[in-house]
Amino acid sequence: MPSLHVRDPDPGLYNDDIRPTGPDERHWSVLNMASLWIGMVVCVPTYTLASSLIKEGMSWWQAVMTIMLGNVIVLIPMVLNGHAGTKYGVPFPVLARASFGIKGAHIPSLLRALVACGWFGIQTWFGGFAIYQLVNALWTDLLVGADLPVLGINAGELACFVLFWVLQLAIIYRGVESIRLLETLAAPFLIAIGLVLLLWAYLAAGDFSAMLANQGAFGPGGAKEGQFLSVFVPSLTAMVGFWATLSLNIPDFTRYARSQRDQIMGQALGLPTTMTLFAFISVAVTSATTVIFADPSTGALAEPIWDPTVLAGKIGGGFTVVLSLLALAVATLSTNIAANVVSPANAMINAAPEKVGFRLGGYITAGLGFAIFPWKLIETTGGYIFTWLVGYSALLGPIGGILIADYFLLRRTELDLDGLYRREGPYAYGRGFNLAAIVAFTLGVLPNIPGFLHQAGAIGDGVIPTWLDDVYTYAWFVGFLISGGLYLTLMRMWYPESGPAKPRPTTEEPSS
16 A cells, blocks of 8 residues: 655645545444445435335346346445545545545545535435424324425425525534444444334235236236336446446545455445345335235225335335334435435545535535425336436446546556645646546536436427437446546546556655
């Protein structure tokens, strides 16, 4: 491991939040890394993924396998980008300086931050809705009322959303360290809650096999037979896109890992396994609700309940409801702070290290998360999967391709650590911007824009060629490959001297 002291850093590029982590801060083991992922995976949006795919027509096993495959794929860039965090102890915005330039790094880091703000809003909505269900379960329909104009939710739902939002502001004020212990303790508790939920559904509904067999319409003889690929491809892209955010800023966490083995094994054990388990729990329990809540007089099956916050309000007695909804709230809280506040806070610190700290960055994140009206974003599975998840993967795929091409193929994992914190150095490029990265990023995003605008409803049917819609279904993959390949080509043409940094002398006295 190279010396992680920075010699003569520029004050405008360096502060205590984004400096390289020292040996005494490297205490995250395999278990810690796995627990981090369990804490982030066990949340309402993860639970709803498989059910959303089933609503689009997949069978239960097709939905679970799609989720598993997507997470195995995204694990690759997750581990690769995590390598630099562990080796050099730097967060994502600082790592991006090597490829995008000292100033150009603001482009990927702030784009990642904006996506995190969207996810912050979505998670906050789920957490607030859990409180809403809890209040209505304890005091029957106390908060039920007509929807407010423009907002599209009632006053009770808005009040609970704001309450959960304010609760997170309080935690941001105390700092991210205040939830680290909670998240570590929450991981086994949340897995246990999921397994208990599965057991409850099995005992209440009986054998799952018949119910699961009826889920979806892509099976033999199904109404949508032959259309599986038309849903599978964009759904797989969406599953990759679900964690494409963390695959970029994973150095924010792996910089605390004790070794490469700890970050690799921890992520491999924590991410795809937990996502697959939770996907199965989701489809099994959702299928069971059609029988558990069937009409007792006619025997007609009930509509499947795919939202766990709604389900928690219907099961068991008062104590069970309270426990279930509190578990959802805790899961949402720990996930949101770790996954959706740390990254944008670091991005904003990187933009102005002398003015911005964790608190201010977190407050800005929370404000933007509120302003997007997240309940509107996820009100349909089409908007959730094909517009939101696939849409932002079109932005993040190209960034991932550039980062990996730069760090592994161009630099061969050898960076100039001092240069990452200096305006005049190997990563200054042209006035702080690496034109090769910007051009490669732009050309990687462009092919996906027409399909995104069509999916979002900004342009009507028949306006763009069908093949552009097809390209959009592969958004993350298209952007990743185009931008990564172009970046490598342009760097070798425009900056032929770029390559692995030479090891710096170890006899010099470091400065901080």
